Amino acid sequence: MNLLLLILTPLLTAVAVLLMRNATQVRWVSFIGAAVQLVLAFALFFAFRNERMAGNTAEMLFQIQYNWFPAWHISFHLGVDGISIAMILLTAFVVIAGVLVSWNVEKMTKEFYFLLILLSLGAYGFFISLDLFILFFFLEIAVIPKYLLIGIWGSGKKEYSANKLALMLMGGSALVLVGLLGIYFNAPEKTFDLLTLSKSYIPAEVQQICFPLLFVGFGVFTALFPFHTWVPDGHSSAPTAGSMFLAGISMKLGGYGCLRVATYILHDAAKDYSTIIIVLSVIAILYGAFATMMQKDLKYINAYSSVSHCGFVLLGIGMMTKTSMTGAVMQMVSHGLMTALFFAVIGMIYERTHTRQVNEMGGLLKRMPFIGTVLFIVGLCSLGLPGLSGFVAEMTVFMGSWERPDTFSRVATILSCLSLVVTAVYILRAITKTAMGPLKEQFATLTDARWNEKLAAIILVVGIIAIGTAPFWLNDLINPATEIIKQHLMIPTPID
């Protein structure tokens, strides 16, 4: 399987979108492009499984390497392991759903879809890069469209939000760049190659400086406390598909970077900083949950709950056991699907009721059984109901965290378990106020979801249920990859 396909497909789609004449053509071209992406992602997944089953134990499969800029030792090096595949699948799901829910965007349709596709290009490139410079390059590609998506198609205080988001993410990228250069110049062999770097010795002092730069830099993307404030404003101002991409894909770039770049390459420093990471993630989990409880706008509710849920990603990485890191990756996938769906539903509701305030809604289930049901499913997924993806991911993080027998980790785990209750409180409040209760008069004529919305929702619900009811395939996919990272970290697993 040639990994270049994953970059070429969105690229060609983007070009094709620009060539189209009217909005209908643009939509269908984007949809076909997204469908091809989904097919490719599955093809890659099965090809990967077959390779692994055939006994190919190489760390990265399907590698491609072209020399790109030899003077700086930059090569166009691509390759995938289980973590990348999981993220690619997630991206493909979110992209097709995002394309579908944007069917009604009338303002500058062509540009809108172009940016969406461009964003997916950045994400795929990021997840398959094995060269840090290329990885950074794709990271930037994924940032810029977001600014425009919010600034042009957004709502509310969109300029403020767009600026804030772009500046904070750019700030994060700047830290990442400094960190990467620090590694490049201090590694024994000057290179940007991820696999080479992970195996070479990087001096401890360099690690001590570069790790926080990289971790915080990537952490900004994934709502690391206290760098999370772009999340609520950014999400709530973005157009529906923008929020979906932002929460479903962009925030995962950060988590992936924290794990694949910061923790994997700078493993010695990672161990030293693990305490701080755990403290910050527990704060994010609880603080995000409590802050959500007070929100009244559906988008703010989901955005703040993303802070809390992404805390589990960071907690899983910070705990640094194999199981907890697997849980972190699962949580990325699960949260990606779940928030994308949540934002999609919020978008559908907003389009009909013209409000996102929970207090102004009520009884929507009666007029919109499909949307209401999906809202229930996604809400229950968010509060960790077994059978849906959130449960599997969170439990894996908890089980992994509990493997560390020291009191500090125990307390951290127990505190984060408590968020389950708070999550139940705010989620139930949101969904019961929106969907249940007496139907308000002004909503008596609302209509249920259209075909494109239904299809988008069903695609994401299938993903959530597939993980929730049969988590073993995802677990088997991710485990070998986190096992390798774990071996790098070499924290002895407590044996009892």
Add this chain to the structure above:
Amino acid sequence: MPNATYIALIPLLPLAGFIMLGIFGRKYFKNTSGIIGTTLLLVSTGLALYTAYGYFFEYGKVDGVYQKLVPLKYTWLEFSQGVSIDMGIIIDPISVMMLVVVTFVSLMVHIYSLGYMKGEERFPTYYAFLGLFTFSMLGLVVSSNIFQIYIFWELVGVSSFLLIGYYYDKPSAVAACKKAFIVTRFADVGFLIGILMLSFYSGTLDFNTLIATLTSPESNGYKTAAAASFMGVSALTWGLVLVFIGGAGKSAMFPLHIWLPDAMEGPTPVSALIHAATMVVAGVFLVARLFPVFAISSPGALSIVGYVGAVSAMIAAVIACTQTDIKRVLAYSTMSQIGYMMFALGVSKYGGEEGLGYTASMFHLFTHAMFKALLFLGAGAVIHFIHSNEMKDMGGLRKYLPITHITFLIACLAIAGVPPFAGFFSKEEILLAAYQHNPTIYWIALITSGLTAFYMFRLYFSIFWNKDASPSPQGEGRGEVHHGEGGFAMMMPLVLLALGAAAAGFIPFGHFVSSDGKALESEFHLQFSILPVALGLAGIFTAMLLYKKQNDKPDKIAASLSGLYKAAYHKFYIDEVYLFITQKIIFNLIGRPAAWFDKNVVDGLVNLTGNTTLKISEGIKRIQSGKVQQYAIYFLAGVIGLALLFIYVWK
């Protein structure tokens, strides 16, 4: 070994019903969904009975001991070597008994609902949810893995949530379903942490291995768990107590019971199934499942179970005497009876004659399922007829509802412990077990049994005797006025359950279910039974004096007991305490400050950075004015400055 396929079908058939009716019900099975759900469950019930027959009479017993069989086990999610969530089926006396109870009561409720819920707009959804619940509950009882039980535990919780909120346009129902979910969720966090602790020490999530490890003093897991301590209590006890908190939440034990009375907002058949017969006993089942660990390794944790059970039984009985909503009386009565099951486990020991409490608890669970489901379904028939839940709207209904009246009376006699009805046998066993092991609990239980007889017959006389309440002329919401008891669909379950409530006591339960799997000969002690039965009869007579004819004695008594009566009527203000903690403390002292802090401090810093940068650049902007003369002056100043620097500083 039994054939795993058909046992697996028992839970899977209702699941199939859920999926089919949930997705296609609204469109294609608008009217037939009830029949579909009921038929699937009928097959399940048949399979469950077949399994029970096979297990108890054919292959279950080896050398006089009932075995724990695991005919099916499938790794669902592996965390690390040996630690994995498995989806499996465990077949042992309690799981087989529960299979029968759950499928049978569920079947009765399915049939009953055909009549009771007829004409509801969301009829298919109702049956879909019933299927989901039945699937989850059956999955729970056959769980072979402690995490599997947690998974189904959450699923029954959500089915309960969905069914309580079935009338979702009623704000009280919405509030009730939310409350039920959140309170049990809170308890479930305890359960989860308990699981983490137990699995850490035993190195497994599998029930059989876990129990074996934690009950053998030689095993490493047991040693470390018993040695590690926190606040002077061993880690093992902590783990078990935390697991029990989960059980207490689901089983509505004091002080986590506040959701159960509100849960009565759900349709009455649902209350019968979920909030009386099956889901609420899940906590008892959980303690029974882990009973060897409790009894052998941590008597401390077990005695907590006992006292929580006894206190709940007593408090609930007192509150039940004052409530006027008939479903709420039944809800408190359920809580009280579950308290009996809990403390029966709490006073029990493991193995042999000492394990009487265990057998008694399971026996009571079994009989209680029959008579409590019957009481709720009977109450449903009454509500269906009179369109009100309030006792004051009822009276003299024996003339209008003869079948309901007789079956309700049987259930009341059973719960009051009048021989030879089912409740008598199981309750006697519980009292005997308590008498032998813990006198305090025995006396609490004895007083409670008198109260039970009193409040049940208060209910009975108020509904069926007392003043003559003619059926309400306005059939609100249902369009027509009912004159009659509902059809065959509603009466058949009543009759079948009444047969169970009357006769289930004669089953030699100890032969089948005991703490160690060996048969337990339960002896009948006539002289021991005199006191409880006399108390029960006294309760019945008091109720008869006060409530058989309309009079003002009850009000007078209530007035003379003003403080106690008021406190009990207001459920001892426990709800208010919770409300205070959640609204005042959690919302105002944690939630609000967190949101404020985020908006003003954290985000404020971000904005401050932004604004400062803006201001600085505003300042710097002026330097680049584009005026050549100005640049020349800067240039000159720079040259002079550098020159001075070179001359004086660097020399």
